[in-house]
Amino acid sequence: MAITVEKPEIDGLGEAVDAVREWQHEGSPWQLHPGDLGWFWRFGAEATAAAVRTWRRDGRILAVGLLDGADLLRLTTAPDSRRDEELARRLVEDVIEPERGVLPPGKVFIEAPKDALIQDLLPERGWCTGEPWTPLHRDLTEPVKAPDPRIEVIGPERAQVWAGVTRAAFDGSKFSEERWQAMASGVPYADARCLVAYDGHGNAVAMVTVWSAGPGKPGVLxxxxVHRDHRGHGHGRAITAAAAAALQELGSSSAAVSxxxxxxxxxxxxxxxxxxxxxxxxxxxxxx
Ligand SMILES: CC(C)(COP(=O)(O)OP(=O)(O)OC[C@H]1O[C@@H](n2cnc3c(N)ncnc32)[C@H](O)[C@@H]1OP(=O)(O)O)[C@@H](O)C(=O)NCCC(=O)NCCS
Known part of the structure; x- marks a missing residue:
């Protein structure tokens, strides 16, 4: 059977998310996570559907890509398809040729798991390595210390607090309450939590979103x-530890970030x- 690539409709996104969730397992190299699709959902379901590509053979999804910004394709495959030669060759052709509508012409980037065959094939076609990223991992099998009491789990009515700290933490961020609502309406958000940390004066100082991929699987931050006016006081450490505790509560086997x-x-x-x-x-x- 030939491999086909498609852009899902909005109601097909759940299937792509399910596939990516299913492929997460402890010890696998850094890869696209349902949380990445969930975070992208802040731009709305339509934009998310437009940014996702799925590759199938025989009806089964073998690879999922997320066009994360104009020039970055984040790609992962089913674990048993990492070395599938037919799939890897098809992926290479699809990403190289702009007319296939996967990536635009010009300078572009691809993130793929380090054990994927495409990592060997693209350099043969003249691609080179980009900037280094550091993945980090925290095992959650041992109990994580209870989070600081000044951590709030954010629901829809408090979305503006989370949005405000996000804008204050990321230069140029336009994150709004509307974006939070869009993100929270996405399929992956069923397994997510947004947290805000407060300092001793009641200021909202730090934020995080954690995304579980289901019990026994790695979750991501x-x-x-941290709010730019409140850095250097341990709030980054506190919100990171609270994120690990929240993922443990959601049943994640580990917490990952890159x-x-x-x-x-x-x-x-x-x-x-x-x-x-x-x-x-x-x-x-x-x-x-
Ligand atoms: C990264 C960030 C969260 C750190 O916040 P913070 O409030 O300064 O963090 P903390 O005070 O808890 O510091 C945590 C540790 O990082 C260290 N650290 C913080 N800034 C540092 C810097 N610029 N260089 C080296 N170490 C630094 C601290 O010394 C501390 O280490 P220690 O616990 O071993 O003493 C903050 O700079 C930020 O929000 N940056 C923009 C958003 C961002 O990049 N987020 C992460 C990627 S999604």
């Missing part, structure tokens, strides 16, 4: 940040929150 290695403060904060650094990974890129 995306995004995490950040550009150049974001030294973020790597230090995750380590301070009990995460261990894993070997760096790199995107693949094609020059313009």
């Amino acid at each position: 995306e995004p995490m940040g 950040t550009p290695s150049s974001n030294v403060a973020a790597v230090a904060t995750y380590e301070s929150g009990g995460f261990q650094r894993l070997p760096e990974v790199r995107d693949l890129t094609r020059d313009a």
